[in-house]
Amino acid sequence: MSAEVDDDEVDDDSGPSVAEAAEELAKKKKEDNDRELKEAQDLEAKRQREREAEVAASWKKKVVVQGTGREAYAGAQCRVHVVGRAHVDKRVGTTRDFVNGSVFEDSRARQCPLLLLLGRGILVPGLDKALLSMRAGERATITIAPEGGYGGGGSISNPVVPGSATLTYDVEVLSIEKEEELWDLSFEDKMRYAAERRQRGNTLTGGKYYLMAAEEYEQGLRYLVFMPHPEPQQVPHIQEASAACHLNLAAVNLRMGREKTAIKHAEDCLKLRPDDAKAHYRLGQAYNQLGDYQRATKHLTLAEKHAAGDAGSVAAIAKERERLQRRQEKHQRDRKKALSRMGTGGAEEEGVARGAWMARLSDAGAARWALAATLTAVVAGAVAWAIGQQQQQQQ
Numbered sequence: 001m002s003a004e005v006d007d008d009e010v011d012d013d014s015g016p017s018v019a020e021a022a023e024e025l026a027k028k029k030k031e032d033n034d035r036e037l038k039e040a041q042d043l044e045a046k047r048q049r050e051r052e053a054e055v056a057a058s059w060k061k062k063v064v065v066q067g068t069g070r071e072a073y074a075g076a077q078c079r080v081h082v083v084g085r086a087h088v089d090k091r092v093g094t095t096r097d098f099v100n101g102s103v104f105e106d107s108r109a110r111q112c113p114l115l116l117l118l119g120r121g122i123l124v125p126g127l128d129k130a131l132l133s134m135r136a137g138e139r140a141t142i143t144i145a146p147e148g149g150y151g152g153g154g155s156i157s158n159p160v161v162p163g164s165a166t167l168t169y170d171v172e173v174l175s176i177e178k179e180e181e182l183w184d185l186s187f188e189d190k191m192r193y194a195a196e197r198r199q200r201g202n203t204l205t206g207g208k209y210y211l212m213a214a215e216e217y218e219q220g221l222r223y224l225v226f227m228p229h230p231e232p233q234q235v236p237h238i239q240e241a242s243a244a245c246h247l248n249l250a251a252v253n254l255r256m257g258r259e260k261t262a263i264k265h266a267e268d269c270l271k272l273r274p275d276d277a278k279a280h281y282r283l284g285q286a287y288n289q290l291g292d293y294q295r296a297t298k299h300l301t302l303a304e305k306h307a308a309g310d311a312g313s314v315a316a317i318a319k320e321r322e323r324l325q326r327r328q329e330k331h332q333r334d335r336k337k338a339l340s341r342m343g344t345g346g347a348e349e350e351g352v353a354r355g356a357w358m359a360r361l362s363d364a365g366a367a368r369w370a371l372a373a374t375l376t377a378v379v380a381g382a383v384a385w386a387i388g389q390q391q392q393q394q395q
Contacts, residue, residue: 058148059126061133062141069136070176074119077179078131081113081172082106086165104159105169110212112203113174115196124149127169139172158211182226187234194223194241201248210252217248243272243279250282259286277307281317288324291331296324 016024072078084105086098107113116122118131126148134140144167146152154163161167180189197220204213224242227234246269253262263286269279284300287293300321307313 055125055129055148058145059130060143061130062143063138064141065137065139065172067135067138067173069138069173071135072118072132072173072176074132075178076118077115077177078118079113079115079174080131081108081170081174082127083108083170084159085168086161087168088162088165098160098162104161110204110207110209112200112207112209112212115200117179124167126167127171130169131171131173134171134173136173136176139170142169142171143167144169182223185223187227187230190223190227191237191241194220194245196220197223198241198245198248201252205248205252208255210255214249214252214256217245217252221245221249239272243269243276246272247276247278247282250279250286254282254285254289257289259290262286275306277303277305277310277313277317280306281313281320284317284320284324288320288327291327293324293328293331300324 070076082105083103085101085103087100088098103109119128121128123131124144126144127142129148130140130142130144146164146166149167150161150163150165152163154165155161179185179193182190185193197216201213201216201220204210204216221242224238224245227238230238246265250262250265250269253259253265262282266279266282266286269276273279280299280303284296284298284303287296287299300317303317304314307317
C-alpha cells in the first residue's frame, strides 16, 4: 500500500522561473542602456553649449557703413563680399612661410561675391555667426579669435591659414533674399538661378579660379536637373542650359587636369546635343592629353564637321590638331629612343652597363648550376644508400 504524500511535505519552489529571470535581466539591461544613452546625450549637449558659447565669444564687429536692407537670418540667401586677412601672435604660434596680415580670401579680387545660405556652416563658425547680426547694405570689420576661426591647427589648403591665427574680415552684405526650397521653386526661378550660377562660373573661370568655377557650374546644374515634370515647351530651354553647363564643366576640368571628368561632362552634353562641335572638341582635347590619339583624332574630325562655317571654332580645332601631331611625333621619338637603348650599338656607358648586367647574370647562372650539381649529388648518394640497405636486408 503506497504511502499518501501530504501536500505540506511537497517542496514549494517559490523562486523565479527561467523565463522570468530572463525577462528581469533584459529589463535591467535596457535600463542600463537607457541610462548610458541619457548620460551620453547630456554630455554631448553640454559640449555643444560650451562650443556655442566659445564661438559666440570669439568674434566682434565694428560697423563701417550702416545697412538699411533686410536683416540676415539663418537659411537666407546672401550675396556678400569678403576680404580676409590672418594675423598670428608669435608668442602663441608661428607664421612659418605665411606673412602676417596677408590676404587669404578675397572675393573682390575675383570680382565675384560669395553666394551662400546663412547659418549652414559654410564659413568658419565665427564669421557664420557674425553675418547673422548684419543686414543688407551693411559693411563691417569682423575680428575672429582662433576659437571661432581655424583653431590651433589652421588650414593647409583652400585657404592656407596658419594655426592659432586671428582672422580679420572686411565684409559687405550686398543682398539678403529668401530662396524657396528647391522643390517649391518655379520653372522661371530655377532657370534664373541656374543662369546666375553659370555667369558666376564664367567670371571665376576668367580669373583662373577653376575649382570655384566648377562648383558654380555644378550648382547651376542642380537647379536644372531637379525638374521632374517639365512642360513640353520647357524641355528645350532646360536641355540648352544643361548642355552649356556641361560644356563649361568639361572646360574647367581640363584646365585642372581632370581629363576623365571632362570626358564625362562632354559626353553628357552630346546626349543633349549630339552634333555639338564644342563637345567633340573638348573630347579631342581630353583624349589628346591622355595620349589616346586615335580617339582624339576621331573627335577632332567630328568637331570640324559640325563646326563648319564657324571660323573661330575651326581655328581652335586646327590648333588642337597641331598639338596632337606634335605630341604624336614626340611620343614616337621617345619610343624609338627607348627601343634603341634596349638594342645593341648604344652609347659606351650603356654598353658598360649592359656588360656588367650580363656578368651578374653569368655569375648568378654559375651559382645556380653549382647548387643544382650539389643537390643532384646528394640525392644520388641517398638513393645509393637506400638501395644498399635494401640489398643487405634481402641477404
